Amino acid sequence: MKSGKNRADRDGTFAGNTPGRAIIDIGSNTVRMVIYGGTMRAPTILLNEKVTAKLGRDIASKGVLADEAIELAMRGLSRFALLLRDLKVDDVETVATAAVREASNGSKFIGKLRKLGFEPTIITGEEEACLGANGVMGAFPDAQGTVADLGGGSLELVRLTDKGPRNAVSLPLGTLRLPDFRGKSRGGMRKAIEKALGKGAPKIEKGEPLYLVGGTLRTMAVYAMQEEGHPLSDPHGFELSPSDARRFLGKALANETVESLKQRDRISSMRAEKLPDASVLAEAMLSRFEPSRIIFSSWGLREGILYSSLPDHSKSRDPLLAGVSVFAAQRGAPATLATRIASWTVDAAPSRKHGSEKLRMAATMLALASMQIEPNIRLPQAIDWALHKRWIAVSGKDRAMLAAAIAANGNVLDLPDEVTSLANSDALDEAICWGLAVRLARRLGAGSRRSLQESRLGIEGKTLTLRLAKSQGALFGFSTEKDMKLLAGRLGLDWTVEIVPDDGLRLKGSD
Known part of the structure; x- marks a missing residue:
C-alpha cells in the first residue's frame, strides 16, 4: 500500500461515497484508520475506526x-490492511508518532507493519506539531495563534503565523x-505542569x-x-473565553469524577478516564499562555x-463551499444549478451586513438539496x-443563517429556538430573504436553465420587479405570485411583474 503519487491530479475527483484515500495514525493511545472520499479540501469521512492499543503505556x-x-495493534492493523485491499484503496499514508519513535523496539514493530504491506513513516515531534498546525490552517483559513495538540504520549505546541507553523516542540x-504529575491537590498538579510547559514551550505571544x-x-x-x-x-469550532474556560475546567469539571463523566452522553469511558488530568493541563496552558480565546479543532x-499534500x-479553495458542493451534488443540487x-437572486437578496x-x-x-428529502x-x-x-469554517451564527435560508425555501418562517438562539433577528431576516428568493427561482420554471435566462429579478426603488420574456410569460402563475408577495413583503417592498419582448432582457443586460 503505497502513498499515491498523483494526489494533486486526484484531488476532487472522487465521488463522496467512493473511497479515495486513507490515513493510518499509529498513536500512543490508539491506532486509527480513516478512509476519505469527496474533495480532499473538505473530505468526507467514509470510515473511521480505531483500536485502543495503548502502545505507549510502558514507554515512560x-x-x-x-x-x-x-x-x-497488529490485530487491528491486519483488519485495516484487508479492508483497504477489498475497497481497492491504494492511496494510503501510515504515520507513527510518540510511542513508536521513543520505544527501543519501535523498529521491530515497524517491520511487522511492512509485512502487512504498509509503508510507515515515523514522524518527529516537530513534524507532528507542524502537521497538526496544518490541519488547523485547513480548517480555519487565516488562523494565527498557538496550536496545542494533545495525544497519548506527547503534547505538541507550535506557533501558527501568517507564514505557517513556527517554533514547533513536542513535550x-x-x-x-x-x-x-498528580500530587496532593489539583493546584499542585497544575503548577507542576506549568513548570514543565515553561521548560519546553516555544515562545508564545500572549493574547x-x-x-x-x-x-x-x-x-x-x-x-x-x-x-x-x-x-x-459538533465541538469543531466551538469557542470559549478564558473566563468561561476556567469556569468549566477549574470549577465544574474539577468537581466531576470519572464515574460521573461516564454517565454523560457522548463521553466514552476512555475519554472519561483521561478528562480530569487533561483539564488540569488545559488550566496550566491558560495560565501560561494567557490566550485571548480558546478554539477547539477537530482537524489535526x-x-x-x-491539507499539506494539496496543490x-x-x-x-473555500472549505465550506468545497464540502457543501460535494454534499449537495450527491443530493440533486449540482454546483452549476446552484x-x-x-x-439570478443576487440583485434582490444579496449578502448584506x-x-x-x-x-x-x-x-x-x-x-x-433539501428538496430531494421527503416532504414529511x-x-x-x-x-x-x-x-x-x-x-468547515462556519460559526454558530453562520449555521443559523444556513438553517433560516433552508426553512424559508420551504416557506417555513417560524424558526425553532435552536436557530434563533444562535443569531439575531436581523441576520436571520437576511437569510430568510435568501431562502425566499431561492424558492421563487426554483418554482418559477422548475429550475430550468431557460426560465432563469429569460427572466430577471431585481429591486428598483421601492419595488421588487420580475421581468419575464414574452415567450415565458405563462410561467407567472399562482404559485409564482405567492412567492413574489412573500419575498416582497419580507423585504418591505411593493412588487410588480413586467412581460417584455423576447429580446428585451438581452437589450437591458442585467436589468
Whole structure:
C-alpha cells in the first residue's frame, strides 16, 4: 500500500461515497484508520475506526512497546490492511508518532507493519506539531495563534503565523503521562505542569487564540457545551473565553469524577478516564499562555497530512463551499444549478451586513438539496444539516443563517429556538430573504436553465420587479405570485411583474 503519487491530479475527483484515500495514525493511545472520499479540501469521512492499543503505556517506565499492546495493534492493523485491499484503496499514508519513535523496539514493530504491506513513516515531534498546525490552517483559513495538540504520549505546541507553523516542540505531556504529575491537590498538579510547559514551550505571544486539538480536548469541549446548554452538537469550532474556560475546567469539571463523566452522553469511558488530568493541563496552558480565546479543532494531524499534500490552488479553495458542493451534488443540487440560481437572486437578496457571498452560495446549495428529502421529514432533516453536520469554517451564527435560508425555501418562517438562539433577528431576516428568493427561482420554471435566462429579478426603488420574456410569460402563475408577495413583503417592498419582448432582457443586460 503505497502513498499515491498523483494526489494533486486526484484531488476532487472522487465521488463522496467512493473511497479515495486513507490515513493510518499509529498513536500512543490508539491506532486509527480513516478512509476519505469527496474533495480532499473538505473530505468526507467514509470510515473511521480505531483500536485502543495503548502502545505507549510502558514507554515512560520501561521504554518499550508492551507485547500485549503490539498484539492488539497488529490485530487491528491486519483488519485495516484487508479492508483497504477489498475497497481497492491504494492511496494510503501510515504515520507513527510518540510511542513508536521513543520505544527501543519501535523498529521491530515497524517491520511487522511492512509485512502487512504498509509503508510507515515515523514522524518527529516537530513534524507532528507542524502537521497538526496544518490541519488547523485547513480548517480555519487565516488562523494565527498557538496550536496545542494533545495525544497519548506527547503534547505538541507550535506557533501558527501568517507564514505557517513556527517554533514547533513536542513535550512528554500526553494523556498517558499526565498521571505522573498528580500530587496532593489539583493546584499542585497544575503548577507542576506549568513548570514543565515553561521548560519546553516555544515562545508564545500572549493574547492570541489557542487552538486545542485531540480527542480528549474535544471531549472537554463537549462537556462545556453540555454545561452551557449549547444548541449545537459538533465541538469543531466551538469557542470559549478564558473566563468561561476556567469556569468549566477549574470549577465544574474539577468537581466531576470519572464515574460521573461516564454517565454523560457522548463521553466514552476512555475519554472519561483521561478528562480530569487533561483539564488540569488545559488550566496550566491558560495560565501560561494567557490566550485571548480558546478554539477547539477537530482537524489535526490526519487532516494536516491531507491539507499539506494539496496543490496551492486547492488549498486556496473555500472549505465550506468545497464540502457543501460535494454534499449537495450527491443530493440533486449540482454546483452549476446552484450558481445559476445564486446569480439570478443576487440583485434582490444579496449578502448584506451579516452574511457573505460564500455563505449565501452554501445556503443556496443546501436549500436546493433539501428538496430531494421527503416532504414529511424535509425541514427537520435539512435544519440538522445546517446546524449539526461538520461543515468547515462556519460559526454558530453562520449555521443559523444556513438553517433560516433552508426553512424559508420551504416557506417555513417560524424558526425553532435552536436557530434563533444562535443569531439575531436581523441576520436571520437576511437569510430568510435568501431562502425566499431561492424558492421563487426554483418554482418559477422548475429550475430550468431557460426560465432563469429569460427572466430577471431585481429591486428598483421601492419595488421588487420580475421581468419575464414574452415567450415565458405563462410561467407567472399562482404559485409564482405567492412567492413574489412573500419575498416582497419580507423585504418591505411593493412588487410588480413586467412581460417584455423576447429580446428585451438581452437589450437591458442585467436589468
